[in-house]
Amino acid sequence: MATMKFLCDTKRCIECNGCVTACKNENDSALEWGIQRRRVVTLKDGEPGEASISVACMHCTDAPCMAVCPTDCFYRTEDGIVLHNKDTCIGCGYCFYACPFGAPQFPQKSTFGGRGKMDKCTFCAGGPEEDHSEAERLKYGSNRIAEGKLPMCAELCATKSLLAGDAGVVSNIYRERVASRGSNKAIWG
């Protein structure tokens, strides 16, 4: 099976936030107000060497969220996508502390600083519920993987900066780009 990964080519990203909008729209049924699964971060904004990068869950092979979760609600699909079960999630926030990329987000809910169920990018692969069921749609959003399609953010990226798919295929595309740019140093920024 494939090992699904995202890759953002910072030489191409123009900070249009199209991926953010595509994600929001595609997974709207599951997203509470204020939650966005993907964001574009611009470094050195307005300065020489400005670079933008689109980030969401990186679907780590050795995922820290999975390691730290007290409920053990994370699982990895056979495509290497890291998903979680919102019925088991207790909203403790440990995955947010552990994730290096700030992917897990929580709706504010309940008493104290209590959080609601964690939400993060699913690689448009839904959740543990039956594929395309109403429960899956309401909790996790779309399931494009089950339809044989790639995540909406990457599919709609206007500059093809954001790539999603099997790690081998994605890195081959990227390697070709870097080769045609004529410098093996032109990776970041």
Added chain:
Amino acid sequence: MKNILIALSVALNLLFCGFAMANTAEEPSSANELMWTQVKDGAQGVTTSKGQAHNQLINTYDMRVFQLRSDLLAPAIMAALFGMIIVFVLFIKVNGISKLHGGFSGKMVHRWSKFDVSIHWLGAIPCLLLILTGLTLLAGRFFFHPYLSEGLWAGLINAAKLVHDYMAIPFMFGWLLMTVLWAKNQMPKMYDIKWMLYVGGYINFGPFKGKHPDAGFANAGEKLWFWTFALFGLVICASGMLLLFPNVFEPSRTLSLIALVLHSVSAIIITAFSIVHIFMATVMSEGGMECMVSGYCDENWATQHHNLWFDEIKQNGTLTYKK
């Protein structure tokens, strides 16, 4: 002089040109590497997202924290609870309990006020629930989850989190009141060393048999428990506040992970001591439990376990019996 100035300016020019050329030649790689290094060091950028920590690309910290939790802290809290229970049951089977030599006198001596008894239970009942739910939160996924269905596990862990959150509040009040109000009776004294050497007179065989080392209002073991509870209670309350009220204290992600580890370590120590404390009060020391039920203790229990305290209150006239 003029020549020297010209030579100097040329030299300076060359020097700057050299720098400039070096910069243009190195620019792509050094700028890229610098940016990547900054990103890994937690550089922050600009984003339209209002999500928590969303302007930072990478948060770096010591990833060994996960191994520490799964391989050390989780088994340790299981050992601190279940292991200590097994150890104590075996100890009592071998050693037997500490009986009152003269039996119960029936004369009850005032030891704790009603207020003292109530703050004890204000801390103690939440503490027990916090230990059980905290153990589920730290070690449950390794020790309970494999034997439960997903639905049952989800219900258990959700309930554990809820109880843990709510019980934290009365526990903190109990901890604070006990620590502040009882500290004056818990100051270490010289005779505490002797008490420790004789293990409090609780060993019923060998050279320890029948020994009753001196003890004041609190014996050395109780003092050790008190100060352990005071110190690790402080750590557990402080770290717990960061985890319970992230909206108020806004700790960084790395600080939250540190708080999580400190919280677990303190919990393990308090759990192990709690088991000892409960066994001592309920089973080991005959007549001990009465103190935290009515606030009174049997006169024979007082003379056997807290002789110096009993002598003192007898002398200064504060000794009062239950009417």
